[in-house]
Amino acid sequence: MTLDRRLMAEWLGTFSLLATVIGSGIMADRLADGNVAIALLGNTIPTGAILVVLITVFGPISGAHFNPAVTLSFALRREITPGDAGLYVAVQVFGGIVGVLAAHVMFEHPLLDPSTTARTGLGQWAAEFVATFGLVGTILACLKARPQAVPMAVGLYITAAYWFTSSTSFANPAVTIARGFSDTFAGIAPADVAAFIAVQLVAAVLATWFFGWLLNETEEDVA
Template sequence: MTRSLSRAVVAEFLGSLLLAALVIGSGIAAQRLSPTDTGLQLLENAGATGVGLYALILVFGPVSGAHFNPVLSFVDAALGGLSWRHFLVYVPVQVVGCVSGAVVANVLFDAAPVSIATTSRATWAHGISEVVATLGLLLVIFSLSRTGRAEKAAAAVGAYIAAAYWFTSSTSFANPAITVGRAFSDSFAGIAPSSVPSFVLAQVVAAVIVLPLLSFLYPHRSN
């Protein structure tokens, strides 16, 4: 699909900003509404993220593909769906958008615009969880795309991410840009900067794994 780069860049920035604001803002709200119940906080955060992501994909999908995620953009470019020129522009825009969204979320809840997260998540379990979460997300997206069911992606991605909050110990960041963004909010959804590299590495590993897997499972793309 041929896309206007300028419109796509604006869509990726706005979508990434709103995604980060959604994830972090709902985490802050959950923390304040249910201060003594971590399970309920996670349920509230996951539910808001799932339905919000569904809406964001519907809004920005026709303009940019609604990536909001560097590993998704990389896999799309590697499979020929996105030009490498677009990829090189998308990635920094996605990161800046997610950092901006973290600032917006903090301000919406009358917190300091920037507060560096202190929640350490750098364990083997978290790293493996991020490989699994990211691999699953990419399989959901590209299996639908390669079998002519792309119109179902918004619902499928929202549902998968909401579920992955629960079945992974990392709560399924599955996105290098949102991982960086969440380091700028010391809240329920935050991640300490020292944990960011291991999460990003795990997400990149999943992107590398998924390419031959997609070629094997779906060798012929449906229109």
């Protein structure tokens, strides 16, 4: 696929992911009548489901990263050039932000509304490390053992991680940045974004190295 098509796939996929995350979060919060568990469930199911769809649709075009941490992992494995990786990250972040704004328009929420939801502290950072490490590991292991299972595996992993991590598994720097623009159920205060991203990127690097070793890949594959 040409670079422009790959970038459009990454933009549109990340746009769709964030429109789903924020839109389902708003809908769930409005319908849950104050029950946070029900609201979280209403946010979780659409997110996991759309990931299966988006990875299935856009995987053959761009690899369906939709996530700078995943792009970093593939760059470390030399499966994407540094230049293309930088462009991937740029369109992922831009697509995510536009997806948030689209959700705001659909639900008649203020268009520009930075989040006030604090997400900080050791527990949250540890959760983001675990979530991102596991996500990258899921992708790399599935690609080696059963590539056709990646869409379902990623969707199911994120569905589970929403519930077993205290941070509700952002596991994605583009998602983290975009959710800072939304003072809704799925938001994160802009002041807390940088720490989340730092932990996610460290987890992606370590997961790339660890699963490269675990899966018995050559040094050249993970250098």
